[in-house]
Amino acid sequence: MPGAPRPTGDTHGHDRAADACAPPVSARTVAEQLAAVLAECHVLAPTQVSLDDVRGLVLAEDIHSATATPPFDNSAMDGYAVRRADVLLASPTNPITLPVIADLAAGTAENPFIEPGRTARIMTGAPLPDGADAIVPIEGTDQGTEWVTITVAPKEHAHIRRAGEDAHAGDTVLHAGSVLWPTRIAAAASAGTSVVLAHPAPRVAVISTGSELVTPGDSTRRGQIPDSNSFLLAAAVAEAGGIPIRVGAVPDDERTLRELLSSLAETVDAIVLSGGVSVGAYDVVKAVLAPLGTVRFGPVKMQPGKPQGFGRWPMPADSANGSAPDPAGELNDDPSATPGRPARPGPVIFALPGNPVSAYVSFEVFVRPALRRMLGRTDLHRPTITATVDRGWRSPPGRAQYMPVIIDRDGERTLVRPAAAGGSGSHLVAGLGQATGLAIVSESSTQISDGDLVTVMLTS
Amino acid sequence: MPGAPRPTGDTHGHDRAADACAPPVSARTVAEQLAAVLAECHVLAPTQVSLDDVRGLVLAEDIHSATATPPFDNSAMDGYAVRRADVLLASPTNPITLPVIADLAAGTAENPFIEPGRTARIMTGAPLPDGADAIVPIEGTDQGTEWVTITVAPKEHAHIRRAGEDAHAGDTVLHAGSVLWPTRIAAAASAGTSVVLAHPAPRVAVISTGSELVTPGDSTRRGQIPDSNSFLLAAAVAEAGGIPIRVGAVPDDERTLRELLSSLAETVDAIVLSGGVSVGAYDVVKAVLAPLGTVRFGPVKMQPGKPQGFGRWPMPADSANGSAPDPAGELNDDPSATPGRPARPGPVIFALPGNPVSAYVSFEVFVRPALRRMLGRTDLHRPTITATVDRGWRSPPGRAQYMPVIIDRDGERTLVRPAAAGGSGSHLVAGLGQATGLAIVSESSTQISDGDLVTVMLTS
Numbered sequence: 001m002p003g004a005p006r007p008t009g010d011t012h013g014h015d016r017a018a019d020a021c022a023p024p025v026s027a028r029t030v031a032e033q034l035a036a037v038l039a040e041c042h043v044l045a046p047t048q049v050s051l052d053d054v055r056g057l058v059l060a061e062d063i064h065s066a067t068a069t070p071p072f073d074n075s076a077m078d079g080y081a082v083r084r085a086d087v088l089l090a091s092p093t094n095p096i097t098l099p100v101i102a103d104l105a106a107g108t109a110e111n112p113f114i115e116p117g118r119t120a121r122i123m124t125g126a127p128l129p130d131g132a133d134a135i136v137p138i139e140g141t142d143q144g145t146e147w148v149t150i151t152v153a154p155k156e157h158a159h160i161r162r163a164g165e166d167a168h169a170g171d172t173v174l175h176a177g178s179v180l181w182p183t184r185i186a187a188a189a190s191a192g193t194s195v196v197l198a199h200p201a202p203r204v205a206v207i208s209t210g211s212e213l214v215t216p217g218d219s220t221r222r223g224q225i226p227d228s229n230s231f232l233l234a235a236a237v238a239e240a241g242g243i244p245i246r247v248g249a250v251p252d253d254e255r256t257l258r259e260l261l262s263s264l265a266e267t268v269d270a271i272v273l274s275g276g277v278s279v280g281a282y283d284v285v286k287a288v289l290a291p292l293g294t295v296r297f298g299p300v301k302m303q304p305g306k307p308q309g310f311g312r313w314p315m316p317a318d319s320a321n322g323s324a325p326d327p328a329g330e331l332n333d334d335p336s337a338t339p340g341r342p343a344r345p346g347p348v349i350f351a352l353p354g355n356p357v358s359a360y361v362s363f364e365v366f367v368r369p370a371l372r373r374m375l376g377r378t379d380l381h382r383p384t385i386t387a388t389v390d391r392g393w394r395s396p397p398g399r400a401q402y403m404p405v406i407i408d409r410d411g412e413r414t415l416v417r418p419a420a421a422g423g424s425g426s427h428l429v430a431g432l433g434q435a436t437g438l439a440i441v442s443e444s445s446t447q448i449s450d451g452d453l454v455t456v457m458l459t460s
Numbered sequence: 461m462p463g464a465p466r467p468t469g470d471t472h473g474h475d476r477a478a479d480a481c482a483p484p485v486s487a488r489t490v491a492e493q494l495a496a497v498l499a500e501c502h503v504l505a506p507t508q509v510s511l512d513d514v515r516g517l518v519l520a521e522d523i524h525s526a527t528a529t530p531p532f533d534n535s536a537m538d539g540y541a542v543r544r545a546d547v548l549l550a551s552p553t554n555p556i557t558l559p560v561i562a563d564l565a566a567g568t569a570e571n572p573f574i575e576p577g578r579t580a581r582i583m584t585g586a587p588l589p590d591g592a593d594a595i596v597p598i599e600g601t602d603q604g605t606e607w608v609t610i611t612v613a614p615k616e617h618a619h620i621r622r623a624g625e626d627a628h629a630g631d632t633v634l635h636a637g638s639v640l641w642p643t644r645i646a647a648a649a650s651a652g653t654s655v656v657l658a659h660p661a662p663r664v665a666v667i668s669t670g671s672e673l674v675t676p677g678d679s680t681r682r683g684q685i686p687d688s689n690s691f692l693l694a695a696a697v698a699e700a701g702g703i704p705i706r707v708g709a710v711p712d713d714e715r716t717l718r719e720l721l722s723s724l725a726e727t728v729d730a731i732v733l734s735g736g737v738s739v740g741a742y743d744v745v746k747a748v749l750a751p752l753g754t755v756r757f758g759p760v761k762m763q764p765g766k767p768q769g770f771g772r773w774p775m776p777a778d779s780a781n782g783s784a785p786d787p788a789g790e791l792n793d794d795p796s797a798t799p800g801r802p803a804r805p806g807p808v809i810f811a812l813p814g815n816p817v818s819a820y821v822s823f824e825v826f827v828r829p830a831l832r833r834m835l836g837r838t839d840l841h842r843p844t845i846t847a848t849v850d851r852g853w854r855s856p857p858g859r860a861q862y863m864p865v866i867i868d869r870d871g872e873r874t875l876v877r878p879a880a881a882g883g884s885g886s887h888l889v890a891g892l893g894q895a896t897g898l899a900i901v902s903e904s905s906t907q908i909s910d911g912d913l914v915t916v917m918l919t920s
Contacts, residue, residue, distance in 0.1 A: 051676065183893045
């Protein structure tokens with residue numbers, strides 16, 4: 001966009017100037033970029049996952065009850081298993097005493113036949129013995145162990161939980177596509193399943209690039225700053241349901257980065273890079289990825305986050321487990337992997353700007369929905385609310401703006417104000433950490449005034 | 461409650477009858493039980509935690525910026541560091557050409573003095589060399605490397621990011637009590653911190669009791685059913701932010717349970733048991749814990765979940781690291797632990813009913829707020845909404861009811877209906893897994909009718 005005013009949001013930190021020399025790449029709107037990302041990010045091929053590790057995953061098969069639930073008639077109370085006819089006239093004034101022929105605890109396999117005039121003590125959950133047709137709770141008895149005196153007549157089938165009352169053998173208790181939250185994990189266990197077919201969580205490598213970056217806590221000399229983006233983005237991956245592999249910071253060296261990406265490609269589903277996406281002499285991410293032809297770099301009409309790239313690491317044909325070789329220069333448009341299909345495409349790559357606010361906004365807008373798609377979730381997006389602007393700000397023309405905001409309640413109204421005093425700049429320390437939402441401003445708006453209504457993505 | 465009608469919700473599964481013989485224990489309301497639980501559950505003593513592991517934890521110290529942020533004046537653009545006076549008249553019609561004396565990449569420690577009439581190429585983030593007072597972006601140049609021709613005059617201090625612009629050395633960038641979400645983890649990293657003092661996640665052992673329980677997937681004989689509660693409650697612990705240690709199912713054997721609890725007590729902060737809390741002949745949890753005097757068993761005026769226990773495992777004096785011995789029979793009322801106080805009280809113990817719905821409701825109402833208190837969170841409770849009843853149900857008198865419900869939207873209205881066709885019974889497989897909320901019915905209500913408004917706790 002030659003001649004366009006440069007908004008301050010992209011000019012701090014690592015975001016770099018638009019390339020004055022490279023062949024022009026058409027700018028995409030946020031919607032266009034998101035559509036391109038989601039078209040490329042498929043739900044991961046399901047695998048067998050232990051119930052101990054499935055929380056938050058999406059089920060890839062129907063779960064059927066292995067047996068009826070409960071599997072046998074059992075007592076719903078602590079009491080005595082009786083033939084109802086024997087105690088039909090029992091009352092406090094007409095106590096009936098019976099011999100106790102067995103003591104049935106939960107878990108017992110015993111099945112003593114209850115002859116007329118006999119009873120067995122029985123605990124909650126224990127199988128109902130043959131012959132018995134009702135339970136007298138202990139409160140209606142003297143709790144005897146050799147002989148018991150019963151003073152209450154049970155109703156027909158009283159306190160018997162019938163086999164199959166909850167589910168019959170073979171009933172579908174959970175459907176494919178269900179998100180496995182605690183009560184559903186319990187339902188699978190209850191159905192007799194210990195391992196289920198589920199879409200795994202994506203493994204996501206997170207790499208910061210920049211020779212100025214050092215590990216936080218290490219001493220810095222002139223020119224150096226702590227890497228914060230790899231911590232930011234790894235935590236955001238985990239929050240989205242992915243498994244972060246935080247590689248940390250790598251210097252602006254093409255060979256180092258190329259070898260790192262190549263070694264990671266075998267074991268991860270996605271790679272999130274930050275920094276090095278623009279046109280500086282040492283913009284290593286663009287330098288390594290752009291020539292591959294499988295990662296597109298181009299401006300997105302948003303602020304912050306304008307310069308970024310997205311695509312896929314090309315796997316050599318011999319490592320793709322027999323799949324068709326991935327023609328160079330073509331985005332892998334592989335449909336969703338299925339269990340019977342061993343081919344493994346390379347990981348998708350998100351090349352985000354280096355500015356922390358730009359990286360964070362880009363993650364929320366593009367990476368998080370992509371990871372949730374890979375998880376098999378259908379709720380890809382953060383919830384949004386409409387809020388009233390409490391302190392206005394400016395927005396650049398022709399770009400959708402994502403302003404980190406603090407959300408407050410004022411009686412019935414929900415108010416928002418920029419989290420950083422200076423606007424949507426790179427004031428990570430001062431403001432981004434306090435933001436609980438991103439106000440979304442359309443491309444056509446340039447001034448957001450007090451009292452305006454805005455859409456706000458809730459981020460925490 | 462002799463003579464009171466027995467609601468069906470507690471009569472299925474493992475919930476057992478009220479004790480007809482034990483000395484009477486006064487029933488508590490839900491509010492009374494919750495207050496007793498929260499009075500006993502203190503925020504865990506803070507420990508040093510790596511930034512890689514702090515997501516969701518609560519910061520226990522203020523974080524100060526180790527240096528100014530940024531620590532040095534640096535370039536906000538890829539361009540050329542100049543003395544502004546040298547290029548004040550530069551324009552397309554009056555290009556000014558200067559020798560390039562250095563090439564300053566991000567991360568460089570170089571500081572070549574820029575004499576009048578000289579310039580240095582500089583990348584975003586690289587330190588501003590002494591002598592220079594403005595940056596000319598590459599777009600305003602011919603991008604030369606030996607000599608550069610400049611056609612745009614920079615404004616005063618153009619594109620220079622000043623040391624301390626975001627924070628001064630020693631500034632507080634995060635306050636104690638902050639929940640460490642991704643942008644705050646980044647703020648800590650940015651401040652030069654790799655390890656922070658935070659309240660750790662509680663380690664929570666989860667144990668199902670019952671001789672009828674087998675591991676899901678193992679074959680069952682007459683009398684046996686799969687353990688589902690340990691999966692349910694372990695996943696719920698993780699969802700609440702705790703670290704579950706899922707022990708699984710143990711039989712109704714007092715010695716086994718006592719030894720297990722004793723061995724776990726050294727390493728966990730809380731123990732969640734299910735089953736064995738009532739008065740059956742084999743109610744092992746009550747048999748082991750009630751005599752200790754530190755765990756109170758008594759009815760809670762709620763449905764489901766009436767019979768349960770709460771307290772603390774008493775640590776032998778010699779394992780309490782020098783703390784005062786815990787007098788038998790007295791609940792440990794130790795104030796919140798502090799870093800300088802090595803004494804370690806025994807874990808808190810939640811003895812929940814064995815019925816899965818009862819166990820789940822009790823977890824949501826008591827255990828989850830307790831775990832969040834231990835985490836140091838101030839938002840202890842699930843959010844609630846008001847919804848319209850779409851299909852009414854009954855509620856027992858004198859007890860608060862928690863009905864698992866399915867929440868639907870109907871235009872402006874939010875509708876709820878019981879998740880299990882049979883009401884709030886034990887129909888885990890059929891209904892609980894589909895519930896997304898718990899409708900809360902007051903003690904005084906006995907009939908919830910279509911069109912009534914109810915408060916609903918949002919659980920997923």
